[in-house]
Amino acid sequence: MKTQRLWDVLALGEAMVEFNQTRAGEPQYQQGFGGDTSNAIIAAARAGARTAYLTRVGADSFGLSLLGLWAQEQVDTHAVTPDASAATGIYFVSHGPQGHEFSYLRAHSAASRMDPAWLSGAPAACIAQAQWLHVSGISMAISPSACDTVFAAMDLARTAGTQVSLDANLRLKLWPLARAQACIRQAIGLCDVFLPSYDDMVSLTGLTDAHAIVDWSHAQGARQVVLKLGAEGALVSHAADATRSTVRGHSVTAVDATGAGDCFSGNLLARLAAGDSLLAAAQYANAAAALTVQGFGAVASLPRAADVHASGLL
Secondary structure, eight states: OOOOOSEEEEEESOOEEEEEESSTTSOOEEEEEEOHHHHHHHHHHHTTOOEEEEOEEESSHHHHHHHHHHHHTTEEOTTOEEETTSOOEEEEEEEETTEEEEEEEOTTOSGGGOOGGGGTTHHHHHHHTEEEEEEEHHHHHTOHHHHHHHHHHHHHHHHHTOEEEEEOOOOTTTSOHHHHHHHHHHHHTTOSEEOOBHHHHHHHHOOOOHHHHHHHHHHTTOSEEEEEOGGGEEEEEETTTOOEEEEEOOOOOOSOOTTHHHHHHHHHHHHHHTTOOHHHHHHHHHHHHHHHTTSSSTTTTOOOHHHHHHTTOO
């Protein structure tokens, strides 16, 4: 008999305060929240999953705001650690003809001080009580000790029978390409589902054909791959039976793509935890992502399950 887990989806990484430019070329910013795995866990919670988050935040007003946000979104935070000697990270999003660009104030942030020893106790217990652990390339890139923490968390998950999802989320402002390639390649072999975006994988592998990227991902050990193709949808692949399916994109008016991939990941994991097939979960996540790009901010525009079902996109 399968043991009931306390959490459907658990994520580990860095949450940040966001200042998102509301008018291109002008110094007007809307304050919100971000951080890829935080976005994903809130997306999963809004999709109806039982969720929890693992991170460190500054013992400052921004850290308190994040704790308040997660409480409001019904994301459990009992394993989040406030740090009185480090700040909560901040980032800015600017918009222009080439899309959105990120600028960070996150060096030596509270989350970057994660290390494997920090996992002992409440974080390790959370990992053992989750169906899914979600991590990302950003979780690994913020510091060497955070990278070690991600790998330690993945090992704990595999020991506990918790499934692991990985989003490459390549940010070359945070670490050199060669190190990103080595660390992400190793992490791919430890995950149950790999959730990269096309642009990230072009930079990471040098490949431009979507099917070749999926083949490369399987060759690194990924059992299941969902390659996010933005407005073009997604490519879903299983290594075990070599089946591959395309999820079509949706034609919508996109105003801000910040966090769209995180929205996709969180919704996909929520639906997998609910029992959907990988293809059905990807179709749902694709609809949710199409909704989120129509609003500003990484969190404010994340849809709820009722929004997705009422959208006509499923």
